[in-house]
Amino acid sequence: MRDSIPTHLNNPYILPDGSLNVERIRQDFPILQRKVHGRPLVYLDNAATSQKPVQVIDALADFYRRYNANIHRAIHCLGEEATNAYEETRAKVARFIGAPSPDCIIFVRNTTEAINLVAYTWGRSHIGPGDEIVLTEMEHHSNMVPWQRLAQEKGARLRYIGINHEQCLDLDGWPHAYLTERTKLLAIGHVSNGVGTIHPVKEMVAEARRRGIVTLIDGAQSVPHMPVNVQDLGCDFLAFSAHKMLGPTGVGVLYGRLELLVEMEPFLSGGEMISRVTLEGAQWAHVPWKFEAGTPNIADVIAFGAAIDYLSQLGMERVRAHEMELTSYALSRLRQLEEIVIYGPQDISQRGGVISFNLPSIHPHDLGTLLDRFGVAIRTGHHCNQPLMRRLGVAGTARASFYVYNTFQEVDTLIEAIDRAQARFRGDNAR
Numbered sequence: 001m002r003d004s005i006p007t008h009l010n011n012p013y014i015l016p017d018g019s020l021n022v023e024r025i026r027q028d029f030p031i032l033q034r035k036v037h038g039r040p041l042v043y044l045d046n047a048a049t050s051q052k053p054v055q056v057i058d059a060l061a062d063f064y065r066r067y068n069a070n071i072h073r074a075i076h077c078l079g080e081e082a083t084n085a086y087e088e089t090r091a092k093v094a095r096f097i098g099a100p101s102p103d104c105i106i107f108v109r110n111t112t113e114a115i116n117l118v119a120y121t122w123g124r125s126h127i128g129p130g131d132e133i134v135l136t137e138m139e140h141h142s143n144m145v146p147w148q149r150l151a152q153e154k155g156a157r158l159r160y161i162g163i164n165h166e167q168c169l170d171l172d173g174w175p176h177a178y179l180t181e182r183t184k185l186l187a188i189g190h191v192s193n194g195v196g197t198i199h200p201v202k203e204m205v206a207e208a209r210r211r212g213i214v215t216l217i218d219g220a221q222s223v224p225h226m227p228v229n230v231q232d233l234g235c236d237f238l239a240f241s242a243h244k245m246l247g248p249t250g251v252g253v254l255y256g257r258l259e260l261l262v263e264m265e266p267f268l269s270g271g272e273m274i275s276r277v278t279l280e281g282a283q284w285a286h287v288p289w290k291f292e293a294g295t296p297n298i299a300d301v302i303a304f305g306a307a308i309d310y311l312s313q314l315g316m317e318r319v320r321a322h323e324m325e326l327t328s329y330a331l332s333r334l335r336q337l338e339e340i341v342i343y344g345p346q347d348i349s350q351r352g353g354v355i356s357f358n359l360p361s362i363h364p365h366d367l368g369t370l371l372d373r374f375g376v377a378i379r380t381g382h383h384c385n386q387p388l389m390r391r392l393g394v395a396g397t398a399r400a401s402f403y404v405y406n407t408f409q410e411v412d413t414l415i416e417a418i419d420r421a422q423a424r425f426r427g428d429n430a431r
């Protein structure tokens with residue numbers, strides 16, 4: 001992959017061989033300097049939320065220090081600067097995911113809200129009794145519960161694509177067994193946050209579109225980690241969160257195909273989303289503002305723009321290449337541990353930078369607690385994937401997830417910490 005990526009000689013984040021200069025990147029993340037329980041922090045919980053570079057932190061502070069004002073209303077200088085910076089982030093997001101226009105980008109709070117927006121607006125007016133919505137058993141609750149509620153309200157039916165022994169989608173019988181003349185929506189995750197599987201969403205979306213079925217991709221775990229282009233994927237909706245891609249919390253994105261957004265009803269209503277209000281009723285503002293009622297999260301949206309700049313400077317192909325190398329190394333080391341069960345496909349090209357595993361002798365929560373004592377932060381539990389965990393026959397897993405600032409040395413620290421946790425646990429249990 002590296003050979004195809006041009007090296008930018010003036011880019012300090014790229015090494016001469018075209019890979020990420022991780023040591024340089026790490027200097028931008030103040031939190032990586034801190035210690036946890038007296039040890040250097042090894043942050044491997046990036047699927048939950050990523051850390052923030054100084055460029056993002058500074059952009060946030062700079063807004064409040066220099067040009068804090070409400071947007072789209074004031075004609076004063078501060079209001080104009082704030083509006084421009086906010087709308088500039090919309091344009092950056094559009095370019096980042098290959099959207100045809102900034103008008104296709106709606107700012108919300110997070111992935112969860114983006115999916116709910118579609119369920120409440122498009123879903124309410126297009127799903128009726130007997131209609132079918134196709135999901136997978138691997139969906140995060142955020143791409144499952146809104147559809148369960150909608151189906152219940154409308155008398156629609158949910159169909160779930162199952163999984164195979166490697167926790168890939170079981171596509172035997174696809175598409176005929178799932179996509180029928182009653183199917184109205186295909187809503188699927190791009191990368192599983194539970195086990196790291198990358199799904200063949202482009203091919204699945206193409207089958208759905210051929211049948212006139214609307215498609216939604218939950219990109220919470222793909223947009224931060226690999227090149228994602230909505231025109232290439234061909235999806236109607238894409239949802240993702242800024243906080244998982246170096247940006248602040250409280251900002252999410254819904255990309256929507258313009259024709260659909262234009263005909264959709266608003267989600268929340270009130271100020272900012274109208275063009276005219278009388279005592280009798282109101283007319284809506286144009287897309288995307290029709291979907292952004294009230295004062296939005298101005299500062300965080302602007303700081304998200306700095307996160308997009310940062311990732312763009314790294315190059316998403318390099319981000320993906322770095323995570324593949326780390327994941328591959330971590331898998332090779334983890335596989336040497338006795339009795340470990342690692343979930344997800346063997347083929348590294350079908351995996352994101354997420355490794356979910358279980359050690360039969362230690363409950364994942366106990367492992368997580370012991371690793372924390374070594375400064376290693378992982379996530380344990382069901383990862384908002386209860387149906388998937390049930391399918392795997394476990395209450396939860398331990399999960400390490402990587403990002404641009406993680407190193408091979410940190411993988412070694414993880415393995416060493418697991419070794420010591422196992423030894424300690426054996427000792428404790430023997431007593």
Ligand code: C6P
Nearest residue numbers: 047048110111112140142193220241384
């Ligand atoms: N997954 C994790 O630790 P929000 O919380 O709205 O920003 O993102 C929700 C969400 C939706 N889809 C997928 C695939 C996700 O991974 C997440 C968030 C976190 O795995 C928190 S549960």
